[in-house]
Amino acid sequence: MQHLFTFALALAFLAGCAATSTSSSSVPLPPDVAITPPDSALAQQHRAFSGKWFGKWRGLAGGQQQETVLVVESVTADGATVVYAQGDHSRFPAFHRRTTARIADGKLSFSFDLRSPITFTYQLQSDGTLKAESLSRGFTAVATLTRASP
Numbered sequence: 001m002q003h004l005f006t007f008a009l010a011l012a013f014l015a016g017c018a019a020t021s022t023s024s025s026s027v028p029l030p031p032d033v034a035i036t037p038p039d040s041a042l043a044q045q046h047r048a049f050s051g052k053w054f055g056k057w058r059g060l061a062g063g064q065q066q067e068t069v070l071v072v073e074s075v076t077a078d079g080a081t082v083v084y085a086q087g088d089h090s091r092f093p094a095f096h097r098r099t100t101a102r103i104a105d106g107k108l109s110f111s112f113d114l115r116s117p118i119t120f121t122y123q124l125q126s127d128g129t130l131k132a133e134s135l136s137r138g139f140t141a142v143a144t145l146t147r148a149s150p
Contacts, residue, residue, distance in 0.1 A: 026087040027054070027069045028096050033083050038075040045124070049108050050075050053122075053130050055145035057086070064089060068143055070122065070130070072101075072108070079103055082110065084120065 038047040049072045056065040067087035074081045080103060085096035101110040111119040118136040122145070125131050130145040 026094070027067050027085045028087075028094050029069065029071065029083060029085055030096055030098065033071050034073060035071065036074045042075060042077060045106055046075050046077065046080075046103050048124050049080060049103065049122070049130075051150075052148040053145035054148055055130075055132065055143040057132075057134065057141040057143045059139075059141040066092065068132070068145070069096075070132070070145060073098075075103070080108060082108070084110070 035051060038050045040047075051072060053070045053072070055068055057068055058065055066089040069083075069085040071083040071085075072080050073083060080101045081098065082101045083096055083098045086092065086094060088094045095114075097112060099110050099112055101108050107121050107123045109119065109121045111117060114136075116137050118134055121133045121135075122130045125144075128147065132143040132145055134141045134143075
């Protein structure tokens with residue numbers, strides 16, 4: 001009986017570790033995603049967006065969270081090519097989309113239609129994370145994204 005309890009406790013611990021993992025494996029990305037290092041002549045505030053970022057949207061229906069990934073593939077003086085992706089959610093299917101983003105006033109932003117217009121805004125924070133907001137039909141979801149290890 002004690003072995004069964006120890007086994008159950010170990011499984012619970014491992015499940016907890018999996019739940020807090022920084023992996024974004026359930027978020028689909030296109031097979032051709034590629035990050036091009038930004039030109040060193042660009043402003044540091046633009047170059048800092050480059051890379052793969054992951055987090056979870058909060059403020060969704062029913063208090064649920066949804067995994068999200070932002071890949072900033074290339075950066076220019078006024079914008080970037082990005083891949084936005086999100087994992088499965090009870091009301092929103094997993095998907096990815098490549099689009100062009102604008103960089104202005106320290107923020108990276110883009111919009112597209114997904115059942116209705118949706119706007120995403122990302123701002124670098126002093127701790128190295130990205131503060132993210134999505135706005136659609138008057139509702140705002142927020143996330144804090146962390147840079148993925150190279």
